[in-house]
Amino acid sequence: MHYRKYFEFAFIFLFISFLGVSCSKSKAKNGTWSKKEGLIWNTSYHVTFNGAESLGDSITATLQRTGKSLSCFDSTSLVSRVNMQDSTPVNTDFIRVYVMSRRINKITGGAFDPTLSPLITAWGFGEGHTPTADTLRIDSLLKITGISRTRLFNDALIKDNPGIEFNFSAIAKGYGCDAIGEMFERNGVENYLIEIGGEILAKGHNPENGNWKISVDKPVYGKKAADHISQAVIAFSDMGMATSGNYRNTQSNGSTTYGHTISYKTGRPIQTNIISATVLSKTAMEADGFATAFMAMEKEEAVKLIERLDIPVMLIFNDSSMWCSKRFEKLIIRQ
Secondary structure: OOOOOOOOOOOEEEOOOOOOOOEEEEEEOOEEEEEEEEEEOOEEEEEEEOOOHHHHHHHHHHHHHHHHHHOOOOOOOHHHHHHHOOEEEOOHHHHHHHHHHHHHHHHOOOOOOOOOHHHHHHOOOOOOOOOOOOHHHHHHHHOOOOHHHEEEEOOEEEEOOOOOOOOOHHHHHHHHHHHHHHHHHHOOOOOEEEEEOOEEEEEOOOOOOOOEEEEEEOOOOOOOOOOOOEEEEEEEOOEEEEEEEOOOOEEEEOOEEEEOOEOOOOOOEOOOOEEEEEEEEOOHHHHHHHHHHHOOOOHHHHHHHHHHHOOOEEEEEOOOOEEEOHHHHOOEEEO
């Protein structure tokens, strides 16, 4: 399982012009459309919505609130406090993400687990960290991982071992999209597209009165973030979407190069035959978590689970072939 889904490889080109550093507005067929973009949680965000420009302040406030609960980059955040104690009172944002994480963890047989943070760090995927393949160290870290070793009790997060740490980076951006969407709904905004670091929530219609059209990048080794080659263009609405990959963020240890997907079973990097997973679901948070989980599975295992769940998914394999679930095929408008 991995957590640092870099925007450069998970980039999704939106068929909308994201303009303005702060907030801007324009006229379209449906009245006033506003746009808001900026930086948050070491990545970028873009929001287009059919509503008042003044809601840009509410977008900022929602992102800041969510970050104070879930950002592992903020040493004062709630998740950072949870990581330092064995029992910590938690808020609604934390509980919702934790509950969804437990759900996806159970469905995927452990492939999604936000407590692998110490192993992510041990393998060098974090600023200032040097990778290690020390067997004793990795085995010791495995003893303080596993979301099943934690639980909620009276709105507090309880850990069986105080050394257990959470890193919600693989699901927090999706939740951030959902949180902004809920804010829009409270304010009567029904048509919007929210993107944070490549994760998306699309509702209603676009400025042209149609479904939102999105191009998913083809994973190409060695390409820069600006070199976008489309794998497929899809049109959808009223769903969240996430793309995860394992071919740009790598580390080297001597002559060995490995990706940032860490096995929940061995505590070591794994490279399955899946190099990219794009998932759509009813929420961006759920799509985000499942996209991450599928990267820790082999093709046969992932396809079997996807067909059982009956969700729209596109998988790209290391031989450049592609597989789409039946529900995803219906969304494709161009390849």
